[in-house]
Amino acid sequence: MPALHSLPSNKALLLSAIQTLARSRSARSTKSLPPPIESLRRGDWVKLICGASFEDVADVRNLSLVYTLAGVDCIDCAADASVVNAVNEGINVAQSISTINRPWVMISVNDDRQDLHFRKAEFDPEECPPDCPRPCQAICPAEAISLKLVQEINGTGTSTSCSKLEGGVITERCYGCGRCFSVCPFDRIRPMTYVRDPIITRNLLERDDVDVLEIHTSGRGTDLFSELWASLGDSIGHTKLVAVSLPYVGETTLGLMNQLFSIMQSRPPLYNLWQLDGRPMSGDIGRGATKQAISYAIHLASTHNRPHGFYQLAGGTNSHTVECLKKEGLFCTRAGTGRDALIGGIAYGGYARKIVGKVLRKVLMQSSHVRIEDHPEHLLEALVEALALVDPVKSFQRSKLKTPKSKSIDGLPQNPSLVQGDTDRQRKTPRERMGMEAGGGGEEGGAEMMVEPSSKDLQQQSKALDKLTDRVVDDRQLDSSRVQEAMASLASSKEADWNAMRLREKELAAVKINQVDVDIIANELELDKKVAERTLREHKGDAVAAIRYFLR
Numbered sequence: 001m002p003a004l005h006s007l008p009s010n011k012a013l014l015l016s017a018i019q020t021l022a023r024s025r026s027a028r029s030t031k032s033l034p035p036p037i038e039s040l041r042r043g044d045w046v047k048l049i050c051g052a053s054f055e056d057v058a059d060v061r062n063l064s065l066v067y068t069l070a071g072v073d074c075i076d077c078a079a080d081a082s083v084v085n086a087v088n089e090g091i092n093v094a095q096s097i098s099t100i101n102r103p104w105v106m107i108s109v110n111d112d113r114q115d116l117h118f119r120k121a122e123f124d125p126e127e128c129p130p131d132c133p134r135p136c137q138a139i140c141p142a143e144a145i146s147l148k149l150v151q152e153i154n155g156t157g158t159s160t161s162c163s164k165l166e167g168g169v170i171t172e173r174c175y176g177c178g179r180c181f182s183v184c185p186f187d188r189i190r191p192m193t194y195v196r197d198p199i200i201t202r203n204l205l206e207r208d209d210v211d212v213l214e215i216h217t218s219g220r221g222t223d224l225f226s227e228l229w230a231s232l233g234d235s236i237g238h239t240k241l242v243a244v245s246l247p248y249v250g251e252t253t254l255g256l257m258n259q260l261f262s263i264m265q266s267r268p269p270l271y272n273l274w275q276l277d278g279r280p281m282s283g284d285i286g287r288g289a290t291k292q293a294i295s296y297a298i299h300l301a302s303t304h305n306r307p308h309g310f311y312q313l314a315g316g317t318n319s320h321t322v323e324c325l326k327k328e329g330l331f332c333t334r335a336g337t338g339r340d341a342l343i344g345g346i347a348y349g350g351y352a353r354k355i356v357g358k359v360l361r362k363v364l365m366q367s368s369h370v371r372i373e374d375h376p377e378h379l380l381e382a383l384v385e386a387l388a389l390v391d392p393v394k395s396f397q398r399s400k401l402k403t404p405k406s407k408s409i410d411g412l413p414q415n416p417s418l419v420q421g422d423t424d425r426q427r428k429t430p431r432e433r434m435g436m437e438a439g440g441g442g443e444e445g446g447a448e449m450m451v452e453p454s455s456k457d458l459q460q461q462s463k464a465l466d467k468l469t470d471r472v473v474d475d476r477q478l479d480s481s482r483v484q485e486a487m488a489s490l491a492s493s494k495e496a497d498w499n500a501m502r503l504r505e506k507e508l509a510a511v512k513i514n515q516v517d518v519d520i521i522a523n524e525l526e527l528d529k530k531v532a533e534r535t536l537r538e539h540k541g542d543a544v545a546a547i548r549y550f551l552r
Helices: 011-023 035-042 057-070 081-097 135-139 177-185 198-205 223-238 250-264 287-301 322-325 348-367 376-398 421-429 430-434 455-509 514-526 529-538 545-552
Strands: 045-051 074-078 104-110 120-121 145-153 159-169 190-193 213-217 241-247 272-277 310-314 346-347
Touching: 011 057, 011 376, 035 045, 035 310, 035 455, 045 057, 045 310, 045 376, 057 074, 057 081, 057 376, 074 081, 074 213, 081 104, 081 198, 104 198, 104 241, 104 348, 120 159, 120 376, 135 145, 135 177, 145 514, 190 529, 198 223, 213 223, 223 346, 241 250, 250 272, 272 287, 287 310, 287 322, 310 430, 346 376, 514 545, 529 545
Parallel strands: 045 074, 045 346, 074 104, 104 213, 213 241, 241 272, 272 310, 310 346
Antiparallel strands: 120 190, 145 159
């Protein structure tokens, strides 16, 4: 990144605001544990899921940059060297912009071809009828399907009456959500499944810039998991954390998890994490998508003999997940008398990509440069979107820094979100049903026991913490004017863009066109007349130039 003094004043102002926002949210580690583990223990861990099959390196890089600035603890990506490089490049750029914690890099692999996260859509566009309404293209959340109607050209160089569709699936962008399968009116779209190569996985784990391994298993048994675990060999020892992602498979789920944990004991990881996969790849659909993950968490919270490790939600998670966890008394709530949060955190995938992806598309529309840091106004906008998702998880702990120790109910820490709620409802929450049971997510849930400090030590730590937080508040107040000026500059820039757009519309409206040309273009190329008319105006009424534009 260039130094601030070498940038134009408005760009320097925007970058200063970005630095302020990122720096104010970078957690200060007060313990000897790695910051991501501290987050899991508190219950405010946030993971960005780029996608186990999403391999668009430009988007992965920019997503990693933005969410690193937003303060995520981990970035999950495909087990592919080019994708891992893109993640680390994004992280490095973010750290060059502001002094922030480095998130862990996770690679995802699978043990079974049946796992939904490891598939791509495929079809032959030449098999599609030219008059197909193309619902697959409209429904794809990753914009991974591109189809265009073209006129066939005969040997003499003139167009014929025949037309066909060209394009298809953009493989690197498809992450296998499967929404296109059911909407195809001709049932032409097929899933292409695959299993990640264990040898490639081993090589990636031995790199210095890969920290975490996540294994997706379908819950159909343990044989394939055991085979994969054995094939990874000593590379497991290079990891800082091993996660296992699995769906809820009914009453056998808990037994399956304990069997998987037993298999891992042949090469026990330093820490382990269970990803409770609710409704895969659906967080961008709406509020209801998060219900399955919440139900999964409730089930685990009310059971005994949970396997050792941290727990994290995924699958359908979105901006409503924290609210739903609070209603169930599961947000940042400790397990029994243990020190670790029952639910260690939340992983965001489709929804996280959607809210920042809107900004990334603006960059592509304005410039061929895909590095978002070259467009500070869009980087700031993307960061604000990311913080709207990350902050509700992270700010919960920050807001408690200077509050007195809360009272407890039956020996459990009181959840502030339930203090004024209905007493009967509080008694029915999963944490109340757990009672004093420590379970697998308790004192042994991933970290060693800590010695309880004396009251004198607590007073000294409290004073030191007060000084630290006061200094942080002072720093934020000093920088707040920069943020306000940057936001004002951003608003001014948007107003200028709007004025330019209105001027452009007036110019196009003044262009004289022949309505006959509009009808010919619309009929011959099977286009909407409004599209044909606008394109004709953009080419100053030149029908030949407009047709060449559509046939390019």
